[in-house]
Amino acid sequence: MSAPFERVNVEKRPAYESPASLARPVTPPTSMRRPAATAVGSVLVVLRVIAGIVWLVSLWAFWDELLREQLDITVDPGTDEQAATDAVLAIILVFGAIVLVVELGLAVLVWFGSNWARIAVMLFATISITSSWVESVAGNAEITLRTTLVTLALDILVLLALSSRNARAYARRPRQRVILHRK
Amino acid sequence: MSDGSVAEREPGPEAGAEPVPDAAAEAGAEPGVEPGPEANAGSEAESARARRFSVASMLDGFFFVFAGVAAVWLAWLVFTQSFEFGWFGIAFFLGFWLVLAYLVLPRLHRILTTIYVPDYFIGRARTSDGLLGDPVNLAFEGSEASLHAAMALAGWTRADDVTLATSWRIVTSTITRRSYDEAPVSPLFLFGRQQDFAYQQEVEGNPARRHHVRFWRTPDGWLLPGGRRVEWLAAGTFDRAVGFSIFTLQITHKIDADIDVERDHIVATVLTANPNAYVEVLRDFSTGYHSRNGGGDTIRTDGDLPVVVVSEVPIGAIEAGPADAAGDSVPVRGADAAASATGRGADG
Known part of the structure; x- marks a missing residue:
């Protein structure tokens, strides 16, 4: 008795799909408009930069007060102490400004669909969220609106937006050349 | 870079x-005879x-x-x-x-x-969250151009793509109860792809209530369970109100439970307007006769799958169809993709 048609040997299918398919690359169409997730993600990164600017400006404005109240240092104008604390402030401001400029650059790259910038932003957000969580669990810092809830919320929203399937597809879409140079 | x-x-x-x-x-080819x-x-x-x-x-x-x-x-x-x-x-x-x-x-x-949720064809579309969405209750045979012509002649309006602008317009028109007869429909997924296009009919100028049907092109060589080849699958349901989804708590359209009424309405309008179209019914095609869609609304069906053959519908008919359908539904796939990449990209 011969089989009427050829049977293809197919492996038994499991009753569930592999969790690894969460990590399966999405297959984006060749022409894809910027999805809302990518746009929102990069706008949120810009908002984080603005929050950082506000923080730096307030640090500069309340520097003397901060030294007096938090560290118990009173500086007389014109002394070496004054010069030293000014130098510390300058270093913090310059370093903060560099970080913010880099972040702003990443936001622009994410907007234009750069994949490595998207991964970098998500990596920073993950580190920031994890450290906030460790601090709150260790009991050092309570997360409320008056302390770090806004920046934490921004971090989580950035991560949600940029890890979404649409943002992933847009950043990994096939293209001939970098979109920055496209007319 | x-x-x-x-x-x-x-x-x-x-x-x-x-x-x-x-x-x-990956998604579609699971009729058992095709090599994985x-x-x-x-x-x-x-x-x-x-x-x-x-x-x-x-x-x-x-x-x-x-x-x-x-x-x-x-x-x-x-x-x-x-x-x-x-x-x-x-x-x-x-x-x-x-x-x-x-x-x-x-x-x-x-x-x-x-x-x-199994990743092969089970007769259900999936929502963007992966939940089981509307059941596939219609199939079509014919070219994309013929399908557009048949739907336009039957008095259906092609739905806009979902963009920020159209989403905002559907919110405002729902609140103010103003008509928006090209309102976009939410994306549903079949074969891992969003619907290729959707058609709708607004009821009484109220954006909360509408007939709507989504279309997916089947992959080349793909067969329905049972072995029938169709070129298009479609899911038609009637939006009866706006409410909360019980699975995600989002605001969404609630659909009428009796999805056969909507299915028969779509078939009837297409057949009445297109004398060249005809229908073949696959009896008891559905695997589930009572279920819930992605928003948690109950659905029931007699399980039949009408296969509407529109291959003979003259493509030229689209120009003679309702004026509102002519502009947006250019029946050429390439032209449509180009439009969404260039012209329509600006208004989002």
């Missing part, structure tokens, strides 16, 4: 010269597997799940804040609902349904 390098190093099946779309191999992706030549399958789980992909998967967990924490933080600010806490409670309904639950559903 080096950001393109990841994509360039990964000439996947989607970028290669293979004419078979990826979706056909594993049955390919060994080396090819192995390199495909290595490519599938590159470091960048694993990172993507990790961030996807981590963001979901972090969002749960965010929802909890916002919820606890709502008790701190007296009456102002109501705003926080609203924020809690927004975070829960639009960020947390969709992401959790997405993660869980990826694992527990």
Whole structure:
């Protein structure tokens, strides 16, 4: 008795799909408009930069007060102490400004669909969220609106937006050349 | 710029010269007679597997799940804040609902349904969260142009694509009860793809109530369970009101439970307007006669699948059809893609 048609040997299918398919690359169409997730993600990164600017400006404005109240240092104008604390402030401001400029650059790259910038932003957000969580669990810092809830919320929203399937597809879409140079 | 390098190093099946779309191999092709992706030549399958789980992909998967967990924490933080600010806490409670309904639950559903919902054809479309959506209750045969011509002649309006502008317009028109007869429909997925296009008919100028039907082109060579070849599958349901989804708590359209009425309405309008079209019915095609859709609305059906053959519908008829359908529904696939890449891109 011969089989009427050829049977293809197919492996038994499991009753569930592999969790690894969460990590399966999405297959984006060749022409894809910027999805809302990518746009929102990069706008949120810009908002984080603005929050950082506000923080730096307030640090500069309340520097003397901060030294007096938090560290118990009173500086007389014109002394070496004054010069030293000014130098510390300058270093913090310059370093903060560099970080913010880099972040702003990443936001622009994410907007234009750069994949490595998207991964970098998500990596920073993950580190920031994890450290906030460790601090709150260790009991050092309570997360409320008056302390770090806004920046934490921004971090989580950035991560949600940029890890979404649409943002992933847009950043990994096939293209001939970098979109920055496209007319 | 080096950001393109990841994509360039990964000439996947989607970028290669293979004419078979990826979706056909992974989502659709499961009638049992077709070789699965594993049955390919060994080396090819192995390199495909290595490519599938590159470091960048694993990172993507990790961030996807981590963001979901972090969002749960965010929802909890916002919820606890709502008790701190007296009456102002109501705003926080609203924020809690927004975070829960639009960020947390969709992401959790997405993660869980990826694992527990089968990824092959089971006669149901899936929502963007991976939940089971509207049932596939119609099939069509014919070219895309004929299909557009037949629908336009039958008095159906093609739905706009979902953009920020059209989404905003559907919100305002729902609140003000103003007519928006090209309102976009939410994306549903079949073969891992969003619908190719959708048609609708507004009822009484009220955007909360409408007939609507989504269309998906089937992958090349794909057969229905039972062996019938059709070129298009469609899911038609009637939106009867606006309400809350019971799975995600989002605001969504509630559909009428009796989906056969809508199915028969679509078939009847197409047949009446197109004398060249005819229908063949596959009796008791459906595997489920009582179920729920992605928003939690009950659905019931007699299980029949009408196959509407529109191949003979003259394409020229589209010019003679209703004026509102002519502009947006150019029946050529390439032209449509070009329009969405250039012209329509500006208004989003």
